[in-house]
Amino acid sequence: MSTLRWRSALLAAVMLAALPTARSAEPAEPVGRAAPLFELPGVDGPVRLERYRGKLVYLDFWASWCAPCKRSFPWMNAMQQQYGAAGLQVVAVNLDARQDDARRFLEATPSAITIAFDPAGAIAKQYGIKGMPSSALIGRDGRLLALHTGFNDADRAALEAQLKASLQQP
Helix, strand or coil: CCHHHHHHHHHHHHHHHHCCCCCCCCCCCCCCCECCCCEECECCCCEEHHHHCCCEEEEEEECCCCHHHHHHHHHHHHHHHHHHHHCEEEEEEECCCCHHHHHHHHHHCCCCCEEEECCCCHHHHHCCCCCCCEEEEECCCCEEEEEEECCCHHHHHHHHHHHHHHHCCC
């Protein structure tokens, strides 16, 4: 194959790879759809999402190896303490393959929120989670209000404002 043909074939392959697929044509954020229900083992027994219907649920996906996850826990604890009486429920779903890793993390990073374990990542896949940590905000009616990937100090104020605004909705 000549150099020109090889370059043309390579260019065509790159252009084909860049074309949108049927999957990428789907909305990036499935906001407005019903949140996938789940039942997972938890630190204090089974955790069922449907149990929190009527509450605003901040559903966080985390892993023990994730540094931003460690920074998010004090914030989530504070949000639960500050807004729990107003109807907020924070649920943190661990995605470690080994539950012992998650338990060591929790010993070093105390938690006052509901903890569940999803070692196969099945629930994370249903929510379309692509990075760690990620969160889904679920309205009182069980519908997804927002998805967010990552956590840093700059996120705190915006996330809290979103929680406060969502708590004021019926």
